[in-house]
Amino acid sequence: MNTNKNSYTLIYSIVMVVVVAFLLSFVSSALKERQTANVELDKKKQILNALQIDWAGQDAGALFDKYIVNGLVINSDAKVLKESKDATFNIEITKEMSKPLEQRELPVFVADVDGETKYIVNLAGSGLWGALWGYLALDSDRNTIYGAYFSHASETPGLGANIAEKPFQEQFKGKHILNSANEFVSVAVMKAGTRADGMEQVDGISGGTITSKGVETMLYNSLVQYDKFFQQTTEGGNN
Template sequence: MATKKFRCKVCGYVHEGDKAPSVCPVCKAPASEFEEVMPVQAEGDVQFVPVKKKLDTNSNTYTLIYAAVMVIVVAFLLAFVNSVLRDRQNENIKMDTKKQILAALHVDKVADVNAEFARYVKADRLMNADGTLGETVDDSQFATSYEKEVKDNGRLHVFVCEVDGQTKYVIPVYGTGLWGAIWGYVALNADKNSVYGVYFSHASETPGLGAEIASKPFFEKFPDKKVLDAAGSSVALGVMKNGKVEDPSSQVDGISGGTITSNGVDQMLKKCLSAYMKFLTSKE
């Protein structure tokens, strides 16, 4: 095994051995003042130059630094991927929301969502305090959470639509079922008091039971139902326990075995549509 050489950085003394001496025999400098060197032939003379230290991949310091670098690199890559995909994800959510609004208008199996939406939905308007429709929302600011729009921004959306030359209005609704969020869209005829169509969906209702609120057989119970009571003072449109309908003109049977979810839809309709009472009863 080749003998190593260590040079004193104070006096230049060169020591040969496996390690630096504890004390320089010439100037008494401690071992910390020694550096490992190697002889290099230069212009016929031998010079000693410091040996480049190899990275100790077994040390704790190396392990910690390596782990920290990997965490930073992975975090950066995840942030980059998330940034790249965010716009696409948001666009997909936007397209799905538009498809749900179109479904309330009985427009299904849409190939080009934006084209069909532009064909049927003429404006996304905000309701004024007096019930009239005011500001038109640009498509670039299209909302996908109408619960957040109401709670955070106080904005009540009304989609003004046209189907076969007739005006329709679509109102977003949202609430809570048995296991989580439920939401939907209620399309009204021009009189604003009769249902043209509905669409409902959910986050986690029980398949075959509460989840049936998102089925066509349930949707088909709503067309032509009255939204307001006879006096026009409150929302009558609702969902009753299966077989317990009292007013067929405005109530529908709930889902068998899905009573709590059905109650959630009933409460959702009452609460959300009540916020639009001034619009529903206005002459506009």
């Protein structure tokens, strides 16, 4: 074949595109299982973070299996639809939150920490530049916050991105999401020196007001779905 012809160049280009496409497809397929495993492990680490479990230097997967003893899939009326750790783990909360409330399947992880029951729920929202997400762990009264974990896609380093740091997250420990009348109110994220009416609060990130308010909105919108579940104590409701 005459390598100086345009036809040669065209055929050569087509062959190279096909070969490269095949190789990329092969590599993607070969790595898919590992990528999925890494995503699942990262999710388990985030849930452990909400439970205040230090997994550094340890097998996070084994710790997750140790502390997460059950999983519930409930609806907005607090009816248990499924009781399975796997089913609970596989729910994508952002997809559920796009559905009408009565059609949502809401995940609740049940943990045993030093003999005490904790409930962990998913959080999803948006900040200044992109998605926010996290997990909130509650004591057995389904009211007192045991621990919180937040993360983000693209908030500003040193400002809004500080929601992913422990000093911000640890403020939530011991706060209550129900008021004295046992009504759901969530937790406010306020500028230092200001006060929220009728609800407990934490200090927002200095210089990260929009992201801080994004966390506040995420908390309310994510938790209000579970309103009836929170009304049920472990003594009187579904476990």
